[in-house]
Amino acid sequence: MELSLRRLRMLRELHRRGTVTAAALALHYTTSAVSQQLTQLERDVGARLFERRGRRVQLTEAGVLLAEHAEEILQSVERATTALERTRDGVTARLTAGVWASVASTLIPTALALLAAEHPGIEVRTRELTPEETADAVRDGSLDFSFVIEYSGYPMLWDPELTRVVIAVERLHAAVPPGTVPAGTIALADLAEHPWVLAGPHSHFGRAVSLACQRAGFEPRINHEVGEQATALSMVAAGLGVTLVSDLGLTLSPPGVEVVALTEPLIRTISIAHRGIAAERPPLRLVIDAVRTAAAERGLAAQ
Numbered sequence: 531m532e533l534s535l536r537r538l539r540m541l542r543e544l545h546r547r548g549t550v551t552a553a554a555l556a557l558h559y560t561t562s563a564v565s566q567q568l569t570q571l572e573r574d575v576g577a578r579l580f581e582r583r584g585r586r587v588q589l590t591e592a593g594v595l596l597a598e599h600a601e602e603i604l605q606s607v608e609r610a611t612t613a614l615e616r617t618r619d620g621v622t623a624r625l626t627a628g629v630w631a632s633v634a635s636t637l638i639p640t641a642l643a644l645l646a647a648e649h650p651g652i653e654v655r656t657r658e659l660t661p662e663e664t665a666d667a668v669r670d671g672s673l674d675f676s677f678v679i680e681y682s683g684y685p686m687l688w689d690p691e692l693t694r695v696v697i698a699v700e701r702l703h704a705a706v707p708p709g710t711v712p713a714g715t716i717a718l719a720d721l722a723e724h725p726w727v728l729a730g731p732h733s734h735f736g737r738a739v740s741l742a743c744q745r746a747g748f749e750p751r752i753n754h755e756v757g758e759q760a761t762a763l764s765m766v767a768a769g770l771g772v773t774l775v776s777d778l779g780l781t782l783s784p785p786g787v788e789v790v791a792l793t794e795p796l797i798r799t800i801s802i803a804h805r806g807i808a809a810e811r812p813p814l815r816l817v818i819d820a821v822r823t824a825a826a827e828r829g830l831a832a833q
Contacts, residue, residue: 533571533574533603535607537567537568538571538596538604539557539600540557540564540568541568541571542597542600542601544589544597545598556670558667558672568580577590578592622651623651623653623813625654625655625814626673626674627654627656627673627676628656628659628663628664628667628668628673628675628677629657629659630658630659630661631782632759632778633800634658636778636824636828637677637778637825637828638656641821641824644823645816645820652813652817654817661734662732662733662734664677664678664803665803669689669691669692671805675804675814676802677800677802678800678802679799679800680798681735681738681799683741683745683796684734684738684741684742691806692804693803693805693806694802696832697800697801697821697822697825697832698778699830699831700797701798702776702795703774703775703780703790704774704790704792705772705773705787705789706721706724706790707766707769707786714791715791716790717792718742718743718794719746721743721772724771725754725772727766727770727773728740728750728752728754728762728773728774729755729757730755730757742796759782760782762775763784764784766786767787774792774796776798777828777830778800800825
């Protein structure tokens with residue numbers, strides 16, 4: 531009997547998440563592709579692994595048993611990969627990272643240039659996801675590491691299976707149409723009467739900013755709910771409202787946006803998340819060092 535690691539990973543995610551659709555979403559496959567691979571896995575092992583309960587698929591006793599072993603097998607493969615990397619004379623590896631726009635356009639290019647000069651055997655590929663998706667993609671094994679965020683005043687739930695390494699610390703600033711507010715610094719409450727351009731409450735950013743506004747004594751009047759910071763800044767430039775922008779997000783700002791410091795700034799911490807077992811991988815440590823250097827060059831080093 532030969533077991534496919536890819537099919538075992540699909541089985542593990544089905545066991546974790548409960549539905550084929552959720553497993554497919556986590557692994558970035560179509561639902562039909564996952565269903566076909568799981569059916570083939572049943573043929574590979576010669577045992578019934580699933581049974582239909584209405585629209586849901588439930589693991590049989592044999593399915594649960596194999597899913598538990600799949601966890602051990604996949605962890606063993608990762609440990610073997612780490613051990614082999616440590617035996618090589620030169621450092622070589624291919625890592626896949628989860629990023630979002632402001633990180634991909636600022637920290638990543640500098641970090642990869644440093645790696646190319648000092649450790650050309652390390653190849654980093656990136657996949658753009660929302661900040662809310664990146665940690666799950668690391669946990670399920672589809673990413674080697676990802677960038678994650680946390681805001682002051684809005685602590686995030688943290689997965690104990692993952693290790694988090696702080697990379698950079700940013701401030702959030704007010705982004706307003708020119709002449710909207712006095713020059714210098716302003717309090718968040720000074721923006722209470724203005725329309726807002728802001729991400730929805732299901733995003734970390736939108737929720738963190740809304741909570742900060744509530745602590746300042748007002749509920750932001752969101753006229754335009756948008757997820758992408760670049761889009762929000764373009765709408766600010768068009769005079770459609772105000773928003774907040776991070777230090778890295780400033781690189782996405784078009785002409786016509788005035789950036790004003792907050793008297794009591796919100797702080798955003800950027801970290802790299804990876805599975806705990808990956809901490810011993812030399813290539814990953816070198817990548818983390820390169821990203822930290824890139825953050826330091828922008829004056830965002832974590833103290």
